[in-house]
Amino acid sequence: MRRILIVALAIACAGCATVTPVKPWEKGELARPSMQFDNDRLEAKYTEHIYQSKEMASGGHGVGGGGCGCN
Amino acid sequence: MAATEAKSAAINPLLAAALALPGILPAAALAQSMPDQGIFSVNYLDYRDWQPGADRMSVKSPSFYVLAPFADKWTFEGSVVYDAMSGASPLYFNTLSGASGTGITEYRTAGDAKVTRYFDRYSIGVGGAYSHERDYISRAGSLDVRWWTADHNTTFAFGFAGNADYIHPADRELDNGRRHTLDFLAGVTQNLSPVDIVQSNITYSTGHGYYSDPYKLLDTRPDERRIWAWLTRYNHRFVQPDATLQLGYRYLNDSFGGDSHAFDVAWVQSLPGNVTLTPSFRYYTQGAADFFFGPPFPQGFQFGQSFTADTRLSAFGAMTAGIKVAKVFADGWGINLSFDFYRQRSGWRAFGAGSDGIEAFSARWINAGVSKAF
Numbered sequence: 001m002r003r004i005l006i007v008a009l010a011i012a013c014a015g016c017a018t019v020t021p022v023k024p025w026e027k028g029e030l031a032r033p034s035m036q037f038d039n040d041r042l043e044a045k046y047t048e049h050i051y052q053s054k055e056m057a058s059g060g061h062g063v064g065g066g067g068c069g070c071n
Numbered sequence: 072m073a074a075t076e077a078k079s080a081a082i083n084p085l086l087a088a089a090l091a092l093p094g095i096l097p098a099a100a101l102a103q104s105m106p107d108q109g110i111f112s113v114n115y116l117d118y119r120d121w122q123p124g125a126d127r128m129s130v131k132s133p134s135f136y137v138l139a140p141f142a143d144k145w146t147f148e149g150s151v152v153y154d155a156m157s158g159a160s161p162l163y164f165n166t167l168s169g170a171s172g173t174g175i176t177e178y179r180t181a182g183d184a185k186v187t188r189y190f191d192r193y194s195i196g197v198g199g200a201y202s203h204e205r206d207y208i209s210r211a212g213s214l215d216v217r218w219w220t221a222d223h224n225t226t227f228a229f230g231f232a233g234n235a236d237y238i239h240p241a242d243r244e245l246d247n248g249r250r251h252t253l254d255f256l257a258g259v260t261q262n263l264s265p266v267d268i269v270q271s272n273i274t275y276s277t278g279h280g281y282y283s284d285p286y287k288l289l290d291t292r293p294d295e296r297r298i299w300a301w302l303t304r305y306n307h308r309f310v311q312p313d314a315t316l317q318l319g320y321r322y323l324n325d326s327f328g329g330d331s332h333a334f335d336v337a338w339v340q341s342l343p344g345n346v347t348l349t350p351s352f353r354y355y356t357q358g359a360a361d362f363f364f365g366p367p368f369p370q371g372f373q374f375g376q377s378f379t380a381d382t383r384l385s386a387f388g389a390m391t392a393g394i395k396v397a398k399v400f401a402d403g404w405g406i407n408l409s410f411d412f413y414r415q416r417s418g419w420r421a422f423g424a425g426s427d428g429i430e431a432f433s434a435r436w437i438n439a440g441v442s443k444a445f
Contacts (some may be wrong), residue, residue: 021222021265026265029308029361032204034315034339034347037260037270037304041137042440045150050118050436054415056357057325059274060302063211063254064232066434068179069204 072224105189109139112405112442120413122165127432128158128174148198149184164366164380165430176342178206185213191420193218195292208237215256221261226271230256238283249278265307274300283379290379291406292362297326306333313341317351329358329386330404345399351411353391356421366428385426388419402445412438 022030029035044061052058053070058070105164118130132210134152141147159167159174167174185198193216200211213232215318219225231397238248258272277296281291304319319335337351363384364375417425 004293017326019224019261021224022262022265024223026430027262027267029310030262030268031317035267035268035306035318036306037306040112040137040440041148041405042112042134042150043290043407043438045136045152046114046116046132046134046436046438049172050290050434051412052121054325054383054413054434055322055355055389056329056331057298059276059298059300060272060321061274062197062272062412063215063230063274064183064200064211064234067207067209067211067234067236067250067252068181068202069207069238 087240103146105179105194106138106140109137109445110133110442111137111139111445114438114440116436116438118434118436120432122430122432125167127167128160128418131155133293144189144436146187146189147184148187149182151182152180154179154181160233160286161382162286164382164428169391175438177204181209183211192221198247206238206240210235210269213254225262226260226340228258232260234278236280238281238285245281245285248280248281248285250278252276252278258308266310267305269303269305270288271301271303274298274302276300283437287379287381290375290381292379293377297327299324315339317354325360327384328361328363329384330422331355331357345401347395347397347407349395350393351393351394353393354388355390356388356419358420358423359386359426363426365426382429382432385429386420386423387415387417387425387429388421389413389415390419405444406443407438407440407442409438 030046033039038061048061049068049070053068101437112135114134114136116130116132116134118128118132121125132152132154136150138146138148156177156179163377179202181200181202181253183198185196187194187196196213196217198213198214198215200209200213202209204358211234211259213230215228217226217228234252234254236250236252237249238245246423253276257270258270260268260270262268262348266267275360277293282294282296284290284292299323300323302319302321304317306318307316311315314339317337317339319334321333321334323331325331333353333355335351337349339347339349341347360379363370363379363381366380390438391411391413393409393411394409397405397407399405405420413434417427417437419425419428
């Protein structure tokens, strides 16, 4: 697992270091709702909840959502 | 791709001129800081699942969500959900609970709330969550800190949460039905170009306490659990044909055993009349927990060791196909309707063999929602 953590951090840092900064006037397309992660919060919540209750485990999206008796 | 980017670049001078006017800076320019708009939404979810020859659970679930900026530098975010569940769940492998397999009726009420204070270059959020069932109570508290670069192109996120769960089955008293969990998150969101954005999160969860399922026969699980998850998501905007490609991959490592991989793809296509159509697909695969032994009788099981016949902890693959249609009106109202179909099969497992003797499992869910931006 430690190797995966190092690889993930290396990819993230390398990606951030090499991109050309996007100017404020270039962010029109990034403004679109479809470009936001989890733009529909309720949809994201129930989808994560369904997968959490039907598969072995969940994680990656956030913290602090609380548990349930479904798994 | 090159043509798309060229068109995007050609549009930029016009956008630059427009954005130079005060008051019309789009939300994206502020995407890494405080939202400038509130929203509330109401959803109704209808869920049903089944296995060959038998219906299992059915859930009707209304929910409410609000995000509201206030006092210039603050936001409040909260949601409430009510689940009405009925049907039967497996008691032992695919054998359903209850003599007739008709099962039970259960209700769950859950809510969460979060207050965030925004500063020039960072934000601090404090939240709480509560979930109540007749036999299960969960409480959680969380803290998250976000820090973004001066150009708002990179945001780092750090989160911490503590969960306390209390399990008290209706038909018996457990010696210690408590579970405590700590969750940690570190993530980065990066604008890669005017049409590309990526997010990568790593979460770690460590917990101890009661992890067994009191309603499954012979279920005895370890009393400690650690989960690593690495989630990476990437969105690409196609200016023509006015669409967005959304990709996601999650790797998860669970101390119960059995790594899992999840791949997501969605295509958000804009149509005339402020309508979007979003087909989506997900593939998921997991290995079995170390203490899952195959049916009919748990082969290899020894008394005193952990054991589960819970098929959710078996080795399988799963696919989800979905379609969503949404429309936004000029006054800020929006409506959406989605349908998803999900199926698990042991034969669909990747990176190894699936568990033998497990029935296929299917589910479908339909969601209808109304929202209003303000």
